[in-house]
Every structure is written in structure tokens, then in C-alpha cells.
Amino acid sequence: MEILRWLNEQLLRMQWLSDLVAWLLGRAGMDPSSRLGGSVHFFIYDTIKIFLLLAVLIFAVSWIQSHFPPERTRRILGGMRGVKANTVGALLGTVTPFCSCSSIPLFIGFTSAGLPLGVTFSFLISSPLVDLASMILLASIFNWTVAIAYVAVGIVLAVAGGTLIGALRMDGEIEAFVTRAPAVDVAPQAMSWRERAAYARDQVIEIVRRVWLYVLIGVGIGAAIHNWIPQDVITTLLGQDKWWAVPVAVLVGVPVYADIFGTLPIAEALVGKGVGLGTVLAFMMAVAALSLPSLIMLKRVVKARLLATFLFIVVAGIVVIGLLFNATASFFT
């Protein structure tokens, strides 16, 4: 256990990097325990840590994802019905590569193949919300209990949300051209390990290019919260005893288009200021699961009533999850 803890400290939390940055700042005549020094330390340490973790994790996760192209996911789900289909859909959502730009082809591809609407939504909820990289990053800033709990409730939300949408029988709320799309079964192509490595490398480059700005903004906000915003301001707004903390965090998070990596430094700083774990996780989930661009994309394939239902279910689900985490926070420390 000691060894595991040491590995966690050094590999995931990168204590050595924190120490190194503090030492270098000291050499440059800056005191890391001062306010300015602390902000600079947080900014440099967190930026380097997140990009290092990002590169390694995206590479590993993309390698795994290269085994699960959406065409394969569609075939696996093809013969399934009921809650089992929702569950497998949610689980495959965690390992199928996803970006909001692919949600339209995915939606049309799944629907035209005859997958139930609820199963498609289980997939669409879990895919941006839960993936292996975010699980490991959560373990790095909180701990493994929190990371595993996040994945578990994320999948439960995807299964329950999809099942509910399925039960509401809203198949008439899909745009007509989607149902007219022909079911074309494209065979997944075989890949050599060399091709998988090239794919994983390309994914790292593409994702870093897409998220670096959000990460810097996130670290900047995190550094500001960490050292400049007084504790009582934060706790007055988002403290554990405030009933509105979780709903506010979710409402702020929903329209934001950012990667979960960008929210990590903010989450880290908020927890340091005494904000409830559930409030912070609800904020991260809202940012990851929903965004204005992805809703605009979905609007092209579903009608307003279904879109609103989807939005309501996911928002309500995340609020409930946040409240549950806050109520059971002592279990996770």
C-alpha cells in the first residue's frame, strides 16, 4: 500500500514536479508560499502536469479506442434490446472515440441501423461524460475512490437517462431525413499495431491542439481561485451549507464548451477552498456532458421537444448526483 501511495503521489500527482517548480522559483528569488509566488507555482506546476498527463493518457486511451470504432459499436448493439442494450451502449460510449462534431453522423448511423432511440442516447450521454483518461485524471487530483465513483454514477446516469428517453416513446421527435437514411453497414477495417500507434499519436496532437487554450484558461482561473479570491467569498457563494451550490455549478457548467481537462485545475482549486466535492463534480460533469455547440449539433437531427427532454434529464441527473456526493462526502476523503 505504501508503494502504491508513493506511485500515486509521484506519477499522478507529480509531487516531484511541484517540488522542482518550488525549488526553481526559490532560486529565482520568489517565495512559493507568498501570494504571487503561490500563483506562479500553481500555474507552472499545473500546466506542465496536465499536459504531461494529457499526452500520456490520450495516447494510451486512443490505442484502446482504436479497437472500438463506432461501426463496431453499432454492430455490437445491433442485436440487443432493453436495459442490457442501454448498459452496453453506455459502456461502449466510454471507449468509443467521440467528439461533438461526430454526434450527427453517429446519431444518424445508429438510428438508421435500427438501434432504439434510448440506446443511442445512453451512448451519447456516456461518451463525452466518462472516459478512461478523465478517470485517471480524477484519481490524480482527488483519489481512486472519487474517480471510480464518478465513472459509476456517470454510467448509471447514461443508462437511466437513455432508458427514460426510450420509455417516453419520442421516436416521432427525430427529424424525418434521419429515419429515411439508408442503413449502410460499413465493415471496420483491420489495423496493424503500427497504424494504431500512428492513430494514437495523431489523436494526441489533435486533442492537445484543440484543448491547450482551455487548459491554460482553466489553470489561470484555478490559480486565481487558489490565491486571490478570499475563502469566505467562495464559501458564501458555493459553500457546503448552501442549497443552491450544486444547481448553480451545473447551470454555469452546461453552456461551457471545454474539455474535462480544462476544468480540472478549477476543480482542484475549488475543493482546496472548501467547496463540496459534489458541487465540484457536478460542475465538471455539466461541462463535459453538455455544451452549447453539441446541443446546436443535436438540434439538427432531433426536434425541440426531444432536445429539451434530453437536456432536462441530464441536468436533473447531474444535480441529483452532485447532491448525493455532497451528502456522502465524508466517505470519499
Next chain:
Amino acid sequence: MRIKILGSGCSKCIMLADNTRRALDNMGRDAEIVKVTDLTEIAMLGVMSTPALAIDDVVVSTGRVLAPKSIEDLILAHDAGLHGNG
């Protein structure tokens, strides 16, 4: 022969188009290269991850930037398929 590059205009689609041109040059072949950027039109072809490549409206690759050599192989396989059927 007509080759379609399916993708919303991302940098990967441009790379795939470049590699396709290079593959054709290597083979000394000539073909029309068409870029399809409309997401619904792409989805209608059964493609769920871009960039994708279609030869004579048959999707042969999805979600990857293929190297020129891989594209050459796909074109040869397509030729063989044509003769096999004919």
C-alpha cells in the same frame, strides 16, 4: 474512378485528400477527387467517423488518415473487386 473524401473540412480531411493525391501520383493513375463536407450527406453513406474515404461510392475507410501506401492498396483491392464481379 471517383474518390470521395468525407469529412467536415477538418485538418485531417485535408491530409487524407493530400495522401490520396500522392497515392494516385505514385500509381500513375488519374481519378476525380471529390470532397464531401455536409455531415448529413456523409451520414447518409453510413459513415460515423471522419475522415472517411469512398471509392466509386463504396466506403473503404473511416475515422483515419490513411498513408498513401494504404490508399494504393485500397485502390488495387477495388480494381480486383471490379474484375471479380465483372
